[in-house]
Amino acid sequence: xxxxxxxxxxxxxxxxxxxxxxxxxxxxxxxxxxxxxxxxxxxxxxxxxxxxxxxxxxxxxxxxxxxxxxxxxxxxxxxxxxxxxxxxxxxxxxxxxxxxxxxxxxxxxxxxx
Amino acid sequence: xxxxxxxxxxxxxxxxxxxxxxxxxxxxxxxxxxxxxxxxxxxxxxxxxxxxxxxxxxxxxxxxxxxxxxxxxxxxxxxxxxxxxxxxxxxxxxxxxxxxxxxxxxxxxxxxxx
Numbered sequence: 415x416x417x418x419x420x421x422x423x424x425x426x427x428x429x430x431x432x433x434x435x436x437x438x439x440x441x442x443x444x445x446x447x448x449x450x451x452x453x454x455x456x457x458x459x460x461x462x463x464x465x466x467x468x469x470x471x472x473x474x475x476x477x478x479x480x481x482x483x484x485x486x487x488x489x490x491x492x493x494x495x496x497x498x499x500x501x502x503x504x505x506x507x508x509x510x511x512x513x514x515x516x517x518x519x520x521x522x523x524x525x526x527x
Numbered sequence: 528x529x530x531x532x533x534x535x536x537x538x539x540x541x542x543x544x545x546x547x548x549x550x551x552x553x554x555x556x557x558x559x560x561x562x563x564x565x566x567x568x569x570x571x572x573x574x575x576x577x578x579x580x581x582x583x584x585x586x587x588x589x590x591x592x593x594x595x596x597x598x599x600x601x602x603x604x605x606x607x608x609x610x611x612x613x614x615x616x617x618x619x620x621x622x623x624x625x626x627x628x629x630x631x632x633x634x635x636x637x638x639x640x641x
Contacts, residue, residue: 455634463629508627515572
């Protein structure tokens with residue numbers, strides 16, 4: 415069965431510092447991978463997605479993620495964090511029925527001024 | 528250019544009562560999902576509608592949960608005889624046809640069962 419692990423429940427970084435949020439997935443074939451952000455009181459917004467091709471994916475708001483098949487990882491990165499990036503981040507993989515997303519438990523990002 | 532809307536935004540109910548949650552998808556979106564998000568956890572798939580096809584109900588946790596969708600419009604999620612463990616945020620998402628297409632999420636309904 416497909417699964418997604420986000421090992422960090424909380425991460426705190428200083429504004430302007432770089433960020434990496436970890437995501438590991440379990441899936442036998444080439445996965446479809448997604449990162450979503452959830453700001454307080456708002457719905458989830460798609461940051462980026464990977465289906466095939468270039469393993470480094472660019473997204474909105476300056477985020478990028480790299481698909482590493484050998485490590486079953488799809489880590490999210492940003493070179494310089496802004497205070498407005500404070501939110502909850504979810505990694506997801508599309509399962510065998512590709513329309514169904516399996517979500518990780520999320521990582522809450524706190525940004526120090 | 529309205530997004531996915533959900534109502535109510537908050538619902539407090541007593542154990543044993545029935546509740547009905549509503550989702551208005553983006554116009555033209557053929558696919559609609561319901562998810563449950565418990566406190567501190569990720570999203571849990573509940574049910575999926577695609578056009579006039581039979582819905583995928585594999586995520587519904589018990590027969591107290593049901594959902595309907597009329598055509599490609601509004602959907603309602605009904606929870607009968609609510610229990611305290613039903614307390615969660617219920618999220619709705621819609622997308623155009625094609626499973627790789629982005630799901631657009633509503634703001635959710637926060638359900639509290641006392």
